[in-house]
Amino acid sequence: MKYLLNNLSKIEEKLRSSEGVIIMLDFDGTLSPIAPTPYQAILPKSIKSLLSKCSKLFPIVIISGRSLKDIKTRVGLKDLVYAGNHGLEWQIGKKINCLPVSKEVVSSLLSIKKSVKKILRIYPGVLLEDKHPSLAIHYRQLDSSLLASFKKDIDKITRLSSNKNILQVLRGKKVIELRPNLNWNKGKFALFICKYFQNKLRLKLLPMYVGDDKTDEDVFCAFDKDITVRVGQSKTSDAKYYLKNVVQIKLFLKWFVATKFNKQ
16 A cells, blocks of 8 residues: 555556546545544535535545435535445435335334434443434444443344344444445445446546545455555555545645646
C-alpha cells in the first residue's frame, strides 16, 4: 500500500491516458470524520464545495452504509449519484431504485429489532438504527467493561437468522450491521454504476474509489487494476494507496480540481 500524496504524478499520468474518470467515495470516516454517534456526523463545508466542483467535471458517486435518505440529506448536492445501505438502494437523477427483499428478511429484521430494544437498557450508549432494509447497532459510546457481554448477547440474538442465511452480519468500526443476505455489496454496486456511466457517456472510464472500512474492501477487490484508496494505512487491505485521514481527502480533491482533468 503506497502513500497517495507521494504518488500524485503516477495518478495524473493514469488520468491523462484514460478517456474519463469516475470518482466513488464512502461517507463516514472518508468524507466525514467519525462522530460519537451517526447522527452527529457532518460533511465539512470545504469538502462539500470541492465535491460540487468535481461533479461538474466527472461523475461523483457516494456509496454509504447509511440509508439513501440519510446520505442524500447529509451531503446535500443534487448532481451526485447516491447509494445507501451499501448499495442496496440508489438514486440516479430523480430515479430511485432498490433491490427487492423477501418477507422472511423483513420478519427477521423486525424480530431482531424487538430483541435488541429489550437489552438496550442494560447497555447504555448503544444506539439502534433502522435503515430499512437493514439494522445498525452502534456501540462507540458503550463502556468497554460491557463490551464482551454486549457482543455475546448480540451474537445470540442474530445467530438464528445468520445461520439460516437470511441475514448477513457485518462488523465495522464500532458498529454491527444486519442486512439481507444477497449476492450484492458495495463492490457489486460500484461495478454496476461504472458500467452505467460508461454506456451513458460512451467512454471507458477510469474508476477511483476511496473508503475506510471493511465493507469498502469489496470495492478494492473489484477494482484491483484501478485506483483504490483507503483512509488509514492497513497491511491487510486490498487498496493500492492510502491517505492518513479525512483532512487529506480534502487535499486530494483540491489537487484533482487543480489538475482540471475533464474529458467528458
